[in-house]
Amino acid sequence: MKFVTYDAGQGPRVGLLEGEQIFDVGFTGDMVAFIEAGAPIARREPVSGARLLAPLRPRSLRDFLAFEGHLKNAMGRLGRPIAPEWYTVPAYYKGLPDTVIGPEEEIPWPAYTERLDHELELAAIIGRRGKDIPKEEAMHYIFGYTIWNDVSARDVQTRELPVNMGPCKAKDWDGSNVLGPCIVTADEIDPGNLRMVVRVNGEVWGEDNSGHMHHTFADMIAYASQAQTLYPGEVFGSGTAAGGSGLELDRWLREGDVVELEIEGIGVLRNRIGKKQQKRGA
Known part of the structure; x- marks a missing residue:
């Protein structure tokens, strides 16, 4: 799987990248919290108008x-x-x-x-x-x-x-x-x-x-x-x-x-x- 952090106008969100399409995964925290939580995927909704951000702000x-x-x-x-x-x-x-x-x-x-x-x-x-x-x-x-x-x-x-x-x-x-x-x-x-x-x-x-x-x-x-x-x-x-x-x-x-x-x-x-x-x- 390819995970991204994106912004579609409502602040940073965790997404799943498939080809050129980003899908929201229904997680409310940032990428580090997502990883720490064990990468749970609640839903996959396609996102339009998304801009890719740095995939995470590292702990270190x-x-x-x-x-x-x-x-x-x-x-x-x-x-x-x-x-x-x-x-x-x-x-x-x-x-x-x-x-x-x-x-x-x-x-x-x-x-x-x-x-x-x-x-x-x-x-x-x-x-x-x-x-x-x-x-x-x-x-x-x-x-x-x-x-x-x-x-x-x-x-x-x-x-x-x-x-x-x-x-x-x-x-x-x-x-x-x-x-x-x-x-x-x-x-x-x-x-x-x-x-x-x-x-x-x-x-x-x-x-x-x-x-x-x-x-x-x-x-x-x-x-x-x-x-x-x-x-x-x-x-x-x-x-x-x-x-x-x-x-x-x-x-x-x-x-x-x-x-x-x-x-x-x-x-x-x-x-x-x-x-x-x-x-x-x-």
Whole structure:
């Protein structure tokens, strides 16, 4: 099943997507509450005039770095080696849920960066509460999958990373995390074999397959849940697929560019890049 959050003029609602048609499922809460309640479907009424929103406002965002191909490409351009620890530790940084926007929304370009970049990621949504989850059981804790465009300010990231605190303003501004267009339930797709493509203005900039992930979602869930409870509605990102960012190609987004991230079985997440904002007082 493909679940969405939509607005048809009466505020956000949970819907079921079949082809191009959205059906209301009769649930009064948001997507996180829907997942937590066990996805009960009371009725299915077709909806007209609906606008897709971000499929959920996550409880939390954790972004991992699972694709060796991306890491080799990116580190090669930065003239830095891959840390040997990367091969053994599925490390992650945390994002801000309030920064999330959805499909077809304009991506804001903050005034403090000159180099805006997209990142093509597969994201898993936690569906069950759990703690100290064994790797062999971890996949049973996933409700479904969506697409994540982890937008980055690359020039700012270059300045921040040597501090060894992780990305900060390179990742955090209103609209810097894009999710959508839907959540596909875990029983519908194989996260270990999905074609992933990024297009800018209709031109293919990169392609990969989720089967190339070095760290699996099971690895991530087992690692993150050590001594910590995971809750329904938390989002785990795969990190960027190989070729999934402009950094790897030395190609950079411009105002007005249309970025399309496509993952097999999920759909296309499409957004336009906004005009660069002006600094206050400029």
